[in-house]
Amino acid sequence: MRRLTLALLLFALLGWACVARAQVLSPAMSQPLPEPGPQSESQSLFQDGAEYARQYDVPIEEAIRRLRAQAASVTATDALAERFRARLAGIALEHRPQYRIVVALTGTAAVPPEVIDAAGMRVPVLFRTGAKTTREQVLWAMTNHQAAIRAALPSPPSMGLDPRTGELVIAIGSATPAEQSAIRGRMSAIAGVPVRIRQIESREINLAPEGGARVEGINSEDGRRYYCTTGFTVTDGTRFGVTTAAHCPDVLSYRDPHGGTVPLDYLGQWGWGYQDVQINLSAAPLDPLFFVDAARTIERPVAAQRARASTRAGDFVCHRGERTGYSCALVELTDFAPGGELCGGACLPNWVTVAGPTCKGGDSGAPVFSGTTAFGILKGGSYRHDGSCAFYFYMSVDYLPTGWHLMSTAAPVITSPTLVAG
Template sequence: MRAYIETMTLTAILRLHLLWFAVLVAHPAAGQLVQTREAALIQDAGEYARQYGVPAIEALRRLRAQRDSVAATDALAERHRSRLAGISVQHRPDYRYVVYLTGDHPIPATQIRVGGMTVPIVFRTGAKANRDRVIWAMTYHQAAIRAALPGAPSMGLDPRTGELVVIVGNAIAAADGGATAIDARLEKLTGVPVQVRLLERTDRNLDLHGGGRLDGINPDDGKRYRCTTGYAVSDGARSGITTAAHCLDNMTYYDPQRRATPLSFVGQWGWGYHDVQIHAGAAPERPLIYSDTARLIARPVEMQRSKLSTRAGDFVCHRGESSGYSCAEIELLDFAPAGDLCGGACLPTWVTVAGPNCKGGDSGGPVFSGTTAFGVVKGASYRRDGTCAFYFYMSLDYLPAPWGLLVDSGPDAASASRPGEILTAPF
């Protein structure tokens, strides 16, 4: 009964937070609702609770732990770097962090007190190659892997298994001896463990607040194209807004009331590991992103998550102009999409997030958790029936210098992340 009351209480609070409760304050410039850090996490926790079937208050604890545990898992990664195959977040049957290592020397389990809960950290051994070796093999042999198959595959590192994942269609696998035969051949080529995944899909790019609408007319075909704004940025002298480099150069920003603001194109970076362009505009009063489908609620951007600190299983959300607001798990790190989407082959620097919510027009939109910024959406992999298998984003680590993310410096931002306390030493 107590757990039921606790769950219902937070559910009620969740609804109030997302509508008109006091943690949403009117933005003086736009008269809109701006979330506090806690309200932003509560919104995302609602999605987490729905997807994993846990009480809303447990979902909130887990997302707090995800936010505040980065320093602790970074320290573990550095401590075990020579053996590290990957670190991942486990959501079922319980919430824990899993550190996968090469060799057979065991490491005792430990735990961390973070986000108001105690999270187990377990160590698995037996990985055939460490993370650095798999990434090097993927980078060095990417052209050879593409040449060895009748169709260009996408590929990436799965930190849960320590394997180089190569994604091919059923027809390619059947014509090339099946998944097992391709596994064996690519393992011999790369010298690292390979897992072939069968997926009939097509990788393609997805055709002032982040998560807003951009429209433009392509002079080559006269058609109107749509993209999504990402984050407010600055080069120290100018302010701007990001979107994807494969969007049109001349775009107009539309606010929720459909008022148009033409943007000034600064530049685009769209090769290898980049897919970002920047449009200049007036300096924003606060760096905000829309965090709901209807663009009625915004949240501040308070900090940035680096790619190196990102873990498989991290629960992140994105807001696209076509698909709206949705959340899912990070799946593959160091991902290279199929085809020539980066002015040629893409480098293995992208990060994938599970579907099923992505559509054309989401390009450039923000990927975030709470008030932490992760990246900007580049493209997606679609199944044959047109549904979204996963989308992939560019980490904000790759913003072109001297441009950098603008973050909110209000009083609520001072304690945006608190390091976890290791309760037992993992030696």
């Protein structure tokens, strides 16, 4: 029984991978990692902090201090959002020129700067006034005018709220400056809120199953065998399972390094509107662990989860994909609707985007996390013509199927997520 449990844990948090291609490691993998085995909270922070220090050119001690403050400041930013709800355009974390929280507000009435204590770090809070619309107004516009916006452009665009400015950001393909100006005017007239055009050379796609290792199944549509991996371990109180993206093959088997296989019974998939998740059941209990290194030797526990409503632009998060390994970047948009028909039709603005450049086809289903906090399950990404990743987007762990929650070292916290719907 113990051998089965450990074998099943081996495929947690790997993402999709291609059998015929070599794995591409992120720059972060050049950082020295702890010895194999489950990480402590401090080891998890050190690994993520090393990547933060590399990206922002700060000492490792300062990087860890900021990541601790990031986690500890959630309660304060939730309170700020409620306090300024009538004027709130958005909340974001800034990392340069200093680490601080920025609250964007409508109107011109100034609000004096504040300071919050977050895990012993004094974090400045700056209030920027002058936003034209509130977050709630932009979300209402996205939800109620999405169909008209999609119909007014040659292909259905992605869109999201920029919490730094309160603008509705609409992503389009190639266009001249004059064409962008004309599109912006038309979209603003339709939505009734300020619009900013973001030009991206290619639109969003699900990070397709390209084959890989550890878990395999037959795609019922084309009859081909694909390999995929999963994100987090979950339970409904009596059963245990693992998550992956809903566009993974239904029936999966784990293939261990010695050639043995363990079947994983298909429970169901949820892939409409605001979800992209599948659960396959384990015959044995599972532990709340996931891998964070390319070699799948370093495990990290899940101790908490972050709700989408409490996620901020500027949060520093990581993911571990089979194609790209371990990498970290900043959250960009927390109210995002992918373009095209990726959600069984139009997507609701309930997705979260994370900046590139590290994502590739094959990472679908990978977990998104920071330290020992689970954020989400990776769905898709947007690629430029040169193949580079503009951003990826994930489903928040709030949106696990009803009755299921993450396996955690802490007592389970079952939230009631807020959906943006028409």
